[in-house]
Amino acid sequence: MSEETGVFVSNFIDHVRDRFQFPERVYVFDTTLRDGEQMPGVCYTLEEKLAIARQLDKLGVDVIEAGFPVNSEEEAEAVAKIAAERLDAKICGLARCVKVDIDVCLKCDVDRVHIFIGTSDIHLKWKLKMSEEKALQRAVEHVEYVKCHGVECEFSCEDATRTPLERLVKFYTAVESAGADVINVPDTVGCIEPTAMEYLISRLREHVSIPISVHCHNDMGLATANTLAGVKAGASQVHVTVNGLGERAGNASLEQVITTLEALYKVKTGVRLELLTETSRLVERFSMIKMPPNYPVVGDNAFAHEAGIHVHGVLERAACYEPLSPELVGQRRRIVMGKHTGKHAVSNFIRALFKVNEQQLQTIVDRVKELSAKKKKITEDDVIAIAQEVLGMLSKEKRAVNLSEIVVVTGNKITPTASVQLEVGEERKIAAGMGVGPVDAASNAIQRALGEELALMNYKLEAISGGTNALASVEVVVEDPKGNVAKGVAVSGDIVMASVSAIIEAINHLYLKRALKVGRG
Ligand code: KIV
Ligand code: ZN
Secondary structure (H helix, E strand, O other), rough: OOOOOOOOOOOOHHHHHOOOOOEOOOEEOOOOOOOHHHHOOOOOHHHHHHHHHHHHHHHOEEEEEEEEEOOOOHHHHHHHHHHHHHOOOOEEEEEOHHHHHHHHHHHHOOEEEEEEEEEHHHHHHHHHHHHHHHHHHHHHHHHHHHHHOOOOOEEEOOOOHHOOOHHHHHHHHHHOOOOOOEEEEOOOOOOHHHHHHHHHHHHHHHOOOOOOOEEEEEOOOOOHHHHHHHHHHHOOOEEEEEEOOOOOOOOOOOEEEEHHHHOOOOOOOOOOHHHHHHHHHHHHHHOOOOOOOOOOOOOOOOEEEOOOHHHHHHOOHHHHHEEEEHHHHHHHHHOEEEEEOOOHHHHHHHHHOOOOHHHHHHHHHHHHHHHHHHHOEEEHEEEEEEHHHHHOOOHHHEEEEEEEEEEOOOOOOOOEEEEEEEOOOOOEEEEEOOOOOOOHHHHHHHHHOHHHHHHEEEEEEEEOOOOOOOOOOEEEEEEEEOOEEEEEEEEEOOOOHHHHHHHHHHHHHHHHHHHHHHOOO
């Protein structure tokens, strides 16, 4: 355990370390843009793919599987554009053991072609309708085809974990002789478990000398454990995806696998851990798959503490209830005020952010207590909002952004357009925007006036009285590109005005939170 390194994990690892066959360095093969994009509902634009690839490169992954180019012209274009970026990471394209698939990869100018063929009885009989011998011949022929074009070749026996061991040995030794650079062992339907994975990789290591990679799916929630088991047995490459996105229940999560390798096992991966959270947020935004708060390492609650005893311990020494310091993985510690939190913690939190006198502090604490009696969970946002109100920070003069004028034009034959005039401190900012509807147009105009790109993460509209003149209550959550989030609520008889006021309120909260350096709500 070391407070200097920010890693406070158990030393029992040292009692069992000699049972493992850890490689010197683990190579990270990221398949967020290929298997990750196969997740139902996920579809990135070309710009988003490029932004993800650049971020993965900055993060320090070794290989980026940029797509399955034969899938479509758009996919091939994206792979080619990513390859043209000349990133430090190697760019890989996926191909079946089919020449045209490989040709399309080569045309994209990739550094590596990852080819696969099903080898289990189920795949041979039902999917490929092919004999084992024919599949083996195809595998060898296509590895040779890739290699004669002077690029790296990674070969996968698809459904390896349901393929007999002798058959896997036959395929993998044959492709090694044919020139493959890496063999990958996919747990295609996520059905292996850690001890079996250790066994499988150990047996394969007795027969092949090129690097072995593992590719695990999360059908039983074991993808991370199985990937680590493969590494413990000597696999030197891991296939992972950001946020564990992927087919069905997903793939092994990059954040979990890398953090465990680096922090728990002290195995080097070349990944910049401090960029894990921002990478996760970027993919969360583009994939529109929101991470659950209790998601390990990068989830909102991964370093959040609520219970009185925990908060007290953490305030004395964070290591009491944290395995790692949050900064190590680009996170931050959050103290969640709830019915379990004592006055001590609320006071500490407030004093760290605001200049308050005793009387103001007491009023804030009383208001927090009052609210916690009614509400199950009080977030830092709620406490900050209470403090801002008590300290008069939400008055018009103190708000960073005020709306002075807005004009919205909409109709059935025109594109909705909005023009806004904002007061931002001493400055007046004017801009116009278009959108799919009047609220979208107004939101775009506001963002343009501020020169900020903000994502509207959540938009909730409720009528709080009946009839066409009902009062509308709008709640919005905005997020900036750094993952800072803030909420705004407003009520008006006009839906557009309620929405605009809620957006302006959320932006004011966001600016205040950024000034206070408390981002993620
Ligand atoms: O899960 C799988 O088997 C795959 C292969 C293409 C490697 O994604
Ligand atoms: Zn897969």
